[in-house]
Structures are given as structure tokens and as C-alpha cells.
Amino acid sequence: MRYSKFLLPTSKEAPSDADSTSMKYMYRAGMIRKVSAGLFYYLPYFNMILRKVNFRIRRGMEKLNSNEMKFPILVSQEILESSNRWNAFNKEMFKLKDRNDNGYAISPTNEEYATLVSNLFVKSYNDLPFSIYQIQQKHRDEIRPRNGVVRAREFTMKDAYSFHADEKDLHDYYKLMGEEYTKIFADLGIKTFPVLADSGAMGGNMCHEYMAISPEGEAEIGFCDACGYAANLEKVECKDIYSIDGTYKNKYDKIETPDAKTIAELMNMLQMEAKQFVKSMVYNADGNLVMVLVRGDRNVNEVKLANFLKATNLELATEKEIKSIGSVMGFVGPIGDLQNVRIIGDFEIKGMKNFVVGANEKNMHLRDVDACDIKCEWADMRFADENDVCPKCGAPLHVSQGNELGHIFALGKRYTEVMDSVFVGNDGKNHVPFMGCYGIGLERTVASIIDQHHDEKGLVLPMSVAPFKVDIIIVDTKKENQVKTAEELYNALEDAGVPVLLDDRSERAGVKFNDFELIGVPIRVTCGRSIENGKLEIVRRDNGETVEVEIANAKDFIINMIKNY
Numbered sequence: 001m002r003y004s005k006f007l008l009p010t011s012k013e014a015p016s017d018a019d020s021t022s023m024k025y026m027y028r029a030g031m032i033r034k035v036s037a038g039l040f041y042y043l044p045y046f047n048m049i050l051r052k053v054n055f056r057i058r059r060g061m062e063k064l065n066s067n068e069m070k071f072p073i074l075v076s077q078e079i080l081e082s083s084n085r086w087n088a089f090n091k092e093m094f095k096l097k098d099r100n101d102n103g104y105a106i107s108p109t110n111e112e113y114a115t116l117v118s119n120l121f122v123k124s125y126n127d128l129p130f131s132i133y134q135i136q137q138k139h140r141d142e143i144r145p146r147n148g149v150v151r152a153r154e155f156t157m158k159d160a161y162s163f164h165a166d167e168k169d170l171h172d173y174y175k176l177m178g179e180e181y182t183k184i185f186a187d188l189g190i191k192t193f194p195v196l197a198d199s200g201a202m203g204g205n206m207c208h209e210y211m212a213i214s215p216e217g218e219a220e221i222g223f224c225d226a227c228g229y230a231a232n233l234e235k236v237e238c239k240d241i242y243s244i245d246g247t248y249k250n251k252y253d254k255i256e257t258p259d260a261k262t263i264a265e266l267m268n269m270l271q272m273e274a275k276q277f278v279k280s281m282v283y284n285a286d287g288n289l290v291m292v293l294v295r296g297d298r299n300v301n302e303v304k305l306a307n308f309l310k311a312t313n314l315e316l317a318t319e320k321e322i323k324s325i326g327s328v329m330g331f332v333g334p335i336g337d338l339q340n341v342r343i344i345g346d347f348e349i350k351g352m353k354n355f356v357v358g359a360n361e362k363n364m365h366l367r368d369v370d371a372c373d374i375k376c377e378w379a380d381m382r383f384a385d386e387n388d389v390c391p392k393c394g395a396p397l398h399v400s401q402g403n404e405l406g407h408i409f410a411l412g413k414r415y416t417e418v419m420d421s422v423f424v425g426n427d428g429k430n431h432v433p434f435m436g437c438y439g440i441g442l443e444r445t446v447a448s449i450i451d452q453h454h455d456e457k458g459l460v461l462p463m464s465v466a467p468f469k470v471d472i473i474i475v476d477t478k479k480e481n482q483v484k485t486a487e488e489l490y491n492a493l494e495d496a497g498v499p500v501l502l503d504d505r506s507e508r509a510g511v512k513f514n515d516f517e518l519i520g521v522p523i524r525v526t527c528g529r530s531i532e533n534g535k536l537e538i539v540r541r542d543n544g545e546t547v548e549v550e551i552a553n554a555k556d557f558i559i560n561m562i563k564n565y
């Protein structure tokens with residue numbers, strides 16, 4: 001490709017709304033331009049890198065005997081209702097109607113189609129295992145699109161689905177898929193590790209996320225150096241290591257706290273630390289009101305709450321709903337004459353004494369409350385943090401940020417059962433197949449490559465993902481011998497199958513060198529003054545190593561360099 005013809009609009013600055021490192025570099029390296037919140041133009045350089053990622057993923061799927069196909073992007077309401085998912089995605093799924101008023105969704109994931117395809121082709125145990133996948137655009141109505149292409153409203157996903165005669169076969173395949181994921185990301189130059197995660201709207205009984213550590217990552221991971229345990233923070237179990245001291249005594253004071261509704265306002269008014277309060281949050285869980293108690297400096301872990309209640313929809317209660325239980329917004333607490341509300345206290349509160357809670361009266365709180373004064377169910381309702389212990393081995397737990405690149409689920413019979421999948425087993429009887437599903441987000445994979453491979457000057461792309469292996473720079477396009485040497489090497493390398501960017505622009509040499517560093521081509525060849533001595537300068541982008549090579553040997557030298565890069 002000739003740079004003069006290539007749409008590669010590099011720039012010194014990123015726009016002020018580029019809200020992450022990868023987004024800034026993608027913008028500066030001419031890879032993307034924003035259309036509107038969460039929607040982007042993918043420019044050629046980004047597409048070329050995406051294609052490399054795409055190709056590596058395809059190879060992995062072929063190794064696992066998965067068949068590439070394509071499902072429609074639109075899914076009917078009827079199909080999504082057959083698996084009870086028409087309402088499971090809340091507002092994240094785009095929905096629309098056709099001219100006859102039939103409901104459709106733009107599918108955010110395709111378990112239903114995959115199950116229907118399996119129903120078409122799997123008849124007996126001889127047809128299993130059966131695996132299919134696609135690489136396709138996905139759409140989600142993100143509440144707050146952010147981090148550029150990492151959390152966009154449209155993105156590319158590889159989604160694979162497998163079907164098995166028994167659970168052991170599913171778990172074996174799940175394990176192979178996980179191992180292949182680690183290899184795929186490693187080949188693309190990304191360090192990832194699998195963490196135990198929550199399966200959310202997908203259902204099923206086991207899932208792992210493949211996380212790339214990133215200081216700007218949007219997921220929090222709890223991990224243990226001692227035993228290797230790693231889980232999404234929303235999933236890290238906080239053990240019940242507390243016990244209630246004392247018996248119900250009801251000896252607390254009611255105090256006036258005018259207009260102090262938040263923990264911060266109360267801390268200021270009473271001169272107490274956040275840890276000395278208990279927050280009472282009221283939720284509407286599938287139509288039932290639930291009060292959750294956590295220490296004042298903690299947040300309710302809504303994933304744990306939803307799992308505990310087996311609830312699909314969780315929303316904070318309205319002022320009216322809070323009134324209906326006999327309380328007042330801003331002054332809610334677990335003690336008093338409350339109706340129609342289930343109260344769940346976080347385990348940690350069992351170990352607390354002399355704390356402050358809302359008094360269920362306007363401008364009033366209760367002081368010197370002990371855990372033994374509260375009548376409630378106890379459960380794990382908070383997020384683990386740096387001071388907690390590993391739930392597996394008890395060693396100190398650490399917390400770090402990461403980006404989720406892939407997610408694999410052992411779904412079991414969650415879909416196959418409700419969608420009437422059957423096969424004839426080797427016992428001659430009908431059985432329901434076990435199912436797994438396996439996703440990779442392609443744009444966020446590219447974002448993680450950039451996250452892990454850049455310096456202050458720009459990208460330092462690994463050879464495996466670099467669209468051009470070599471950038472030949474003509475220092476002065478007015479010098480005929482420079483142009484001639486560059487063109488000859490360009491043609492020779494292209495003929496040998498090496499993708500080359502030929503910088504034939506009539507720009508200053510400094511601009512060309514800067515762009516080479518910004519877009520991160522692994523090898524630079526400089527056609528400048530040295531060719532008068534019959535030599536070319538060759539520079540590695542990753543370590544800056546520079547050599548001069550005879551022009552006649554340049555092609556072979558570069559091909560060898562690519563092999564050993």
C-alpha cells in the first residue's frame with residue numbers, strides 16, 4: 001500500500017472526549033472516528049488489525065471443529081419468548097416492530113438461533129458434539145457508552161455454541177475452549193487470565209471471563225497470589241466470619257438529624273466515620289420490596305442480591321414504595337414498625353456495635369444500635385475489597401482493574417430444555433443435549449493490544465497483528481535514486497508476500513518518521529542518503545535497534561528479521 005493513497009488520517013492530538021488510552025491512540029493513529037455516542041467509523045488501519053484478530057480466532061475455532069455460519073441479526077419476539085429472554089435484557093436490547101406490528105430484537109447474543117440450528121441437524125448421539133460459530137456485528141443499547149470501542153453500541157463478536165450428549169463432554173469441550181482462548185490472546189500479544197464470573201442474563205451454572213489487566217479496565221477482579229483464585233469482584237464471595245455479640249436489648253437513642261439523608265451529610269453532622277453507619281437500601285425486586293443493609297462505606301452488590309433473591313429485575317424503590325413499607329426516603333432503617341418488606345443484612349453487620357441507622361421518621365436516626373437489635377436474614381451482600389481474604393484459601397485478596405475480552409459459559413440445559421431439543425441416545429431413549437456458549441469481543445481485543453503495546457510515541461504492534469510488517473520511508477521524494485531503490489524493494493517484498501507500507505508522500509522526513517512510530521509498524525526501512533554508499537538503514541520499532549544493510553541483501557535480511565522478530 002502506498003501511503004499517499006492510504007486513508008490514514010494521523011494526528012498529534014486526540015479529541016477531549018477520547019476517554020481512555022486505547023481510544024486516544026486509536027484516534028491519533030487514524031484508526032477510528034466517532035459518529036455519535038458509542039458509534040464509530042472504522043478506518044482502514046483499524047479494519048486491517050481487526051481482520052488479523054478475526055483470522056486468528058477463526059483458526060482456533062476450526063481446531064475445535066466449530067462450523068462457521070451466520071444467523072440473522074433480527075430475532076423475532078416469538079423466538080426470544082420461547083426461551084423467556086424477551087424481557088431478560090432489560091433496556092440493553094434494541095427492539096423494533098415490522099409493518100405488521102410484529103416484535104423483533106436486534107440480537108445481543110444468539111443462544112436461541114444456535115439451539116434452533118442444533119434442533120435442525122442433531123438427531124442422535126452420533127451427531128454430537130456439535131459446534132457452530134459466527135463472527136458478526138452485535139448491538140447493545142448501552143446506558144453510557146464509554147472507553148471508545150470498548151463499550152460501544154455496535155461491536156463485533158465471535159459467538160460459538162456447542163451441544164453435547166452429557167455434562168462431562170460439555171465440561172471437556174469448555175476446558176479445551178478456555179485453553180484455546182488463552183492461546184488466541186497470547187498469539188495476539190495480550191496477557192489475559194481466566195476469572196470466575198457471574199452468568200447474569202445468560203443463565204447456566206459455570207462461566208469464566210478472560211480478563212486483560214489494564215489500569216483503566218472497567219471490570220474489577222479479585223485475585224489471590226497464593227492459590228491462583230481469580231474472580232470478577234461482583235462474584236468474589238465474602239465469608240460469614242462474624243457472629244452477633246449479645247442478645248436483643250433495644251437500648252438505642254433516637255436523635256435528630258435535620259436534612260441529613262446521605263452518609264456524607266451524617267458523617268459531617270455527627271462527626272463519625274462511614275464505618276459507624278449502616279446503610280439501608282430498598283429495592284423493588286420483580287415487584288417485591290426488599291431492604292438490604294450494608295456498612296456505611298460499602299455498596300450493595302446487586303449481582304449477589306439478584307442471585308440471592310433469584311430476581312430478574314432489580315430497581316431502587318421509589319419514594320412512594322418506601323412510604324408503603326412505613327418509612328421515609330433518606331431515613332430508612334431496619335428497626336421499627338415496617339410492613340411488606342423483606343430485610344437482608346450483609347454478614348459484616350453481624351460483627352458491628354454502636355452504629356447509626358435511619359429511624360423511619362423524617363429527620364431522625366437511631367444511635368448506638370447493635371447487630372443484636374436487628375431482626376433480619378443474613379447473607380453476603382457486598383463487594384469484596386483489598387482487605388478481605390481469599391474465599392478459597394484464606395490468604396490476602398488483591399483487587400485489580402481489567403477488561404473482559406472473552407466470556408465462556410457452561411449453560412447446561414438452560415436453552416435446550418425450554419426449546420424442545422432432543423436426541424436419541426445410545427440407549428435408544430430421548431435425551432436433552434447440554435449446551436455451552438463462548439464469546440470474544442473483537443474491538444476490545446484490539447483495544448487491549450494497544451493498551452499492552454504502546455509507548456509515548458505511539459503503538460508498538462506485535463508482528464502477529466501488524467497489518468504492515470515494513471514501512472519503507474523515502475526521505476526525499478525529489479531524489480530519483482531514493483524513489484527507485486524504495487520502489488524496487490517495495491515490489492520485491494510484496495512479491496515475496498510481505499505486506500509493506502511505502503511512504504511516498506512529499507512530506508518532510510520528520511513527519512514520516514513520527515507517523516511510523518505512531519502507527520507502530522514493526523520494521524522501518526529508510527531510503528535516504530546512505531543509499532549513495534549502497535546501503536539502507538533498517539530500524540526495529542520495539543527496541544530501536546538500527547542496522548545498515550547492503551541494498552542487494554535488504555529483501556532477504558528483512559524476511560529473516562520478520563521471522564525472528
Ligand SMILES: [Zn+2]
Nearest residue numbers: 224227390393
Ligand atoms: Zn487463595
